[in-house]
Amino acid sequence: MADTLQEQLTKYLTDAHSIESQALAQMRTAPRIAGDPQIAAAFSAHLVETEEHERLVSERLEARGGSPNAVKEAVMRLGGKGFILFARSQPDTPGKLVAHAYSYEALELASYELLIRVAERAGDEETVAAARRIRDQEKAMGHRLEDLFDAAVEASLEAVRPDDIEAQLVKYLADAHAIESQAEQLLKRGQRIAGDEQLAELYSTHLDETRGQQVRLEERLAAHGGSPNALKDAAMRVGALNWGAFFQAQPDTPGKLCAFAYAFEHLEIGGQEQLLRVARRAGDEETVRVIEGILAEERSMAARLAERFDRAVDASLAAVGATA
Secondary structure (H helix, E strand, C coil): CCCEHHHHHHHHHHHHHHHHHHHHHHHCCHHHHCCCHHHHHHHHHHHHHHHHHHHHHHHHHHHCCCCCCHHHHHHHHHHHHHHHHHHHHCCCHHHHHHHHHHHHHHHHHHHHHHHHHHHHHHCCHHHHHHHHHHHHHHHHHHHHHHCCHHHHHHHHCCCCCHHHHHHHHHHHHHHHHHHHHHHHHHHHHHHHHCCCHHHHHHHHHHHHHHHHHHHHHHHHHHHCCCCCCHHHHHHHHHHHHHHHHHHHHCCCHHHHHHHHHHHHHHHHHHHHHHHHHHHHHHCCHHHHHHHHHHHHHHHHHHHHHHCCHHHHHHHHHHHCCCEC
16 A cells, blocks of 8 residues: 555654664773774764764654654664674774764664655655754764774774784785675665666766776785685675665665665775775875775766655655655
């Protein structure tokens, strides 16, 4: 049965509240494991903003007669805590934490961009205003995290001896390759379930770029006597397949997939920016050149996805038969 546009708006608000619940779980712990006072301060400041975001979304849900989805909320909070545990278990906790947070801010920004468009179509100006306010704060936090990439790398490498930098560079290259392995699987599935011709073409084009990026990373690993981490690559590919199945099961696949792809581009950007700094510290100019080229492709893809948020919303509403 087709949903009305008003029902879809309430569902988008419910999803936004779940995302904020996960963000709160992360922000409450992140300052304690940040490994750097600047990074910790950024997370502490954003915790206050995130608490306001949760309140604003709750108010808009209540005004529309809706309420948070208890099951989804619990899953999202658990996911937030799970990532914190993962980051804490890594030797480069500050870097992993900042890259993930940078990606999560992009997910929130994209989600609010979609919510704004649905609220505009539904004529709910109060929700439009609240979502724009939150979106602008998420965007600002993303910029603050970009400014902290140097600090994240310094904190991650603080205990590393100068003669260990080569081994660290190989690890960062292997991590980058594993992320690209996941990106390849996501894009392969994404082009088939995009729900929009332009989005499908975009995923297909970037799939070719991603395969080329993997080759370049493999060449840089080989130049340092390293190779991709087969176990990590396999785990990342399985994770991507699970995400693909999740998106395919959603009635509003085009929007959710576009928002996640936008966030994943920023995860790649965050990781590559840190790899770039490690390569510079190691004096590896060829890896610097390669990573600068990959970063240009990832940033271009993120920009192209943002340009298609309108199409993603239109395709999502059409998929569920949403009418005014």
